[in-house]
Amino acid sequence: MMSIAAFRADLGDVPVEDHPRIVQQRSRDHYWYSPVLKAKLDHVSAEIVVSPRTQDEVKRVLAAAYKHKVAVTPRGAGTGNYGQAMPLAGGAMLNLMNLDRVVRIEKDRVRAEAGTVLEKLDNETRAAVGGELRFHPSTYRMASLGGFIAGGSGGVGSIRWGGLRNLGSILSVKIITCEEGPRALELTGEDVLKVAHAYGTNGIIVEAEMPLAPAYDWVDIMVGFDDFITACRFAETVASQESLLLKELSPCAAPIAQEYFNRHKSYVRDGQSVVLIMAAPVAVEPVLIYLAHYGGEVLYRSDEASEEELRRLPPIYELAWNHTTLRALKVDPTITYLQTRYPTLKHVEKIVSLLGDELPMHIEMTRQDGEVTFAGLPLVRYTSEERLEEIVRIHEDNECLVFNPHRYTLEEGGMKRTDKAQLAFKKEADPTGLLNPGKMVAWDDPDYDFNAGRAWLFQGLEPYAL
Numbered sequence: 222m223m224s225i226a227a228f229r230a231d232l233g234d235v236p237v238e239d240h241p242r243i244v245q246q247r248s249r250d251h252y253w254y255s256p257v258l259k260a261k262l263d264h265v266s267a268e269i270v271v272s273p274r275t276q277d278e279v280k281r282v283l284a285a286a287y288k289h290k291v292a293v294t295p296r297g298a299g300t301g302n303y304g305q306a307m308p309l310a311g312g313a314m315l316n317l318m319n320l321d322r323v324v325r326i327e328k329d330r331v332r333a334e335a336g337t338v339l340e341k342l343d344n345e346t347r348a349a350v351g352g353e354l355r356f357h358p359s360t361y362r363m364a365s366l367g368g369f370i371a372g373g374s375g376g377v378g379s380i381r382w383g384g385l386r387n388l389g390s391i392l393s394v395k396i397i398t399c400e401e402g403p404r405a406l407e408l409t410g411e412d413v414l415k416v417a418h419a420y421g422t423n424g425i426i427v428e429a430e431m432p433l434a435p436a437y438d439w440v441d442i443m444v445g446f447d448d449f450i451t452a453c454r455f456a457e458t459v460a461s462q463e464s465l466l467l468k469e470l471s472p473c474a475a476p477i478a479q480e481y482f483n484r485h486k487s488y489v490r491d492g493q494s495v496v497l498i499m500a501a502p503v504a505v506e507p508v509l510i511y512l513a514h515y516g517g518e519v520l521y522r523s524d525e526a527s528e529e530e531l532r533r534l535p536p537i538y539e540l541a542w543n544h545t546t547l548r549a550l551k552v553d554p555t556i557t558y559l560q561t562r563y564p565t566l567k568h569v570e571k572i573v574s575l576l577g578d579e580l581p582m583h584i585e586m587t588r589q590d591g592e593v594t595f596a597g598l599p600l601v602r603y604t605s606e607e608r609l610e611e612i613v614r615i616h617e618d619n620e621c622l623v624f625n626p627h628r629y630t631l632e633e634g635g636m637k638r639t640d641k642a643q644l645a646f647k648k649e650a651d652p653t654g655l656l657n658p659g660k661m662v663a664w665d666d667p668d669y670d671f672n673a674g675r676a677w678l679f680q681g682l683e684p685y686a687l
Contacts, residue, residue, distance in 0.1 A: 223312060224289045225268050232284035235278050236319075247296065247321060248312050252304040253548055256557055257606055257627040258679040265307045265315035269292065274319045276334075276395075276427045278601055280403040282378050283425065285314060285400055294657045295421035297368025299335065300360040302543055304629035305372040305420045309659035317367055324539055326350060330392060332430040335367025342366060343436070350432030355382040355390065356468075359542035370394065377499065377538045379596075380460055380470045382434070386417050392432055398422030398650040408651070415646040421632060422661045423647035424619045425654040435440045437501040440470055441523035441537035443485065444512055449474040449494040450570050452582060455515040455594070456496050457566060459508055460586040466501035467508075467613040470586040473497065474573070477581050477600065481549040488520040497537050517584055542598065545583050549600050557609070558583075560624040561597035561616055568621050575615055578602070597621075612616065632662040639663035640670055 229237060238244060252258040267305045269356060271466040273279045290310030297304055298588045308314055317652055321335035324348045340362045343353045356378025358364050364373075368545045370391060375384040385391065394416055406424070408416060414425050460470050473496070478489040489495060492561040495516070500508050502524070509519065521530065540548065549556040563569045563584075573582055581600040586593060601612060620658075622683045628634045644663045649655075654664055665667040 223291050225291065225312075226290045227351060228289040228313065228352060229269065230342070231288065232271065232282060235282060235297035236274070237239060238272070238274040239268070241266075242285040242573050244268065244270050247299070247316065248294075248305065248308050250299045250301040250306040252307055252629070253301070253542075254543070254550065255300045255627045256555075256603055257398065257609070258304050258629060261306050262304055262309075262629065267308040269309050270316055271315045272316040272319055272463070274406065276397065276605075277321065279320070279397050279425060279427055280405070282313070282315060282516050283397060283399045283403040284401065285401055287403075287653065288549050289528040290653070290655070291479065292655050292658050293425075294320050294398065294605070295367075295371065295425050295498060297365030297371075298338070298360070298363045300364045301359065301372040302370065302546075302627045303634060305657075305660070306368075307629065308657075309629075312655075315425065317425075318365060320367075320663060321365075324428065326353070328433075330430055332393075333366055333426050334368075335365060335378050335426045336471060337366045338362070339369065339381075342445075346433055347436045351436055354378070354431055355434045357538075358386075358397055359538050360545035361538065366429055370429055371426055374418060375587060375596075376542055377469050378434075379585070380467050380586065382591075383588045386414060388414075389432065391417055394426055394574050398425050398648065399655050400650075400652060415643050417682050418631075419643065420657050420659045420660045422479070422631070422651070423630065423643065424650040425656070437466065437468075440502055440505050441521070442498040442500060442505070442519065443478075443488060443521040443537065444496050444498065444517045445489060445493040445520045446496070446515070446517045447493065449573065449582060450566070452494045452496050453514055453566055453569055455511060455517060456584070457593060457595075458515070459634070460588075461500075462507070462511075465504045465505060465507060467499065468501075469497060469538055471497040471501035471545075472582075472584045472586075473540075473545065474582040476578075477545065477549070477671070481545070481552050482540055483548070483552070485521065485540065493520075495519065497541050499537055515649070542585060545598060547602060549581075555603050557601045557603045558626065559599055559601060559612070559616070560626050561599065562622040562624070563595040563597055564620060566595065568619060568685075569597075570622060571619050572616060573600075575619075576612065580612065582604075630660050638667070670685045 292310035294308035318336040318338040324332040358376040546558040
């Protein structure tokens with residue numbers, strides 16, 4: 222029987238918040254991107270928010286939670302999009318943003334606590350060694366390191382570096398277990414995959430070490446095409462050039478820019494599809510040569526912008542990834558989205574021909590196992606859950622994968638199937654199932670089929686999944 226009062230009494234001077242309105246606010250992520258999740262999760266709230274300031278205080282919280290059988294849901298900045306940080310069982314919301322210390326910076330890597338904001342982390346590594354994180358979500362200015370590892374998959378930079386669960390993308394993770402005597406465990410190598418994108422279900426991430434890439438003064442470029450498929454051909458060609466230093470490459474079909482990119486729409490003609498680009502200065506000229514070959518035009522360049530434009534316009538990555546969806550939602554609250562992967566450009570063309578303006582197409586060019594891929598974050602003009610499921614089936618019937626953002630469990634969302642090692646690690650690190658309960662089907666279902674779902678490649682490891 223869960224006892225919040227007894228749990229709180231054992232916390233000592235660890236900061237807590239129990240005002241119902243504030244607790245409910247802190248119990249939210251961006252689940253409302255999905256009308257399906259909004260209907261299912263709108264009532265969800267923790268009973269108390271606990272904000273430890275040190276890793277030792279995290280241990281104290283978890284020991285008290287174990288003793289009093291209190292569910293614990295970890296939370297960073299709350300920028301996730303599919304209910305990862307929603308406390309389905311109530312209990313305590315574990316706010317980790319006070320753990321924001323940069324532990325160590327080396328030439329090729331950085332170690333920091335889980336609550337460190339990614340933009341702050343990059344500012345420090347650039348100043349110290351001229352390096353930056355390989356990739357980041359579009360919520361870069363507010364997202365935390367631990368939240369990105371626990372809930373993210375890739376992002377700005379995935380055009381060069383692939384995904385977060387590729388070996389080498391995370392060097393090590395320090396987690397704290399939820400037991401009578403919580404332990405700090407350091408995971409390296411393949412063991413990192415036990416907790417990467419696991420929503421904090423099998424250990425609380427308190428620290429991580431990440432590789433760095435050389436930092437550049439990235440140039441934001443928006444280019445336009447009269448035809449979306451031509452825009453995609455251009456993007457595929459440029460993405461395939463290993464000589465070009467790019468950090469972002471995203472084709473967006475008309476009328477996305479005209480309808481939803483409020484501060485950039487004056488640069489775009491009616492009916493024009495755009496490609497969003499972040500290029501190192503040395504790559505700008507060759508990118509523009511390819512652009513001319515494909516008949517596109519430059520709409521905006523940050524290296525030629527006025528001071529007023531640079532103040533007024535958001536960075537190009539805040540038009541990309543799920544910021545595209547966010548900007549659409551601000552204009553039309555009925556919009557939602559899907560997460561997809563298209564094997565080839567012909568598959569993109571097929572889906573566009575079948576669904577048209579019901580599915581304004583947004584592609585993120587990424588790499589998977591060295592190959593350029595079309596990772597989709599298409600917008601959906603939502604009418605009903607039934608029609609949304611039909612759109613999913615249309616994709617699957619045409620050999621296009623859907624990683625469903627309208628589900629809140631690890632497995633149903635399609636990010637991966639839980640493997641036996643991951644479940645075994647949960648049994649070790651969280652033997653009574655108190656960490657983010659309800660998010661891992663394999664824990665709740667004794668008949669879970671580990672062979673069901675998608676078969677991943679590379680010695681049983683999961684390659685990049687959007």
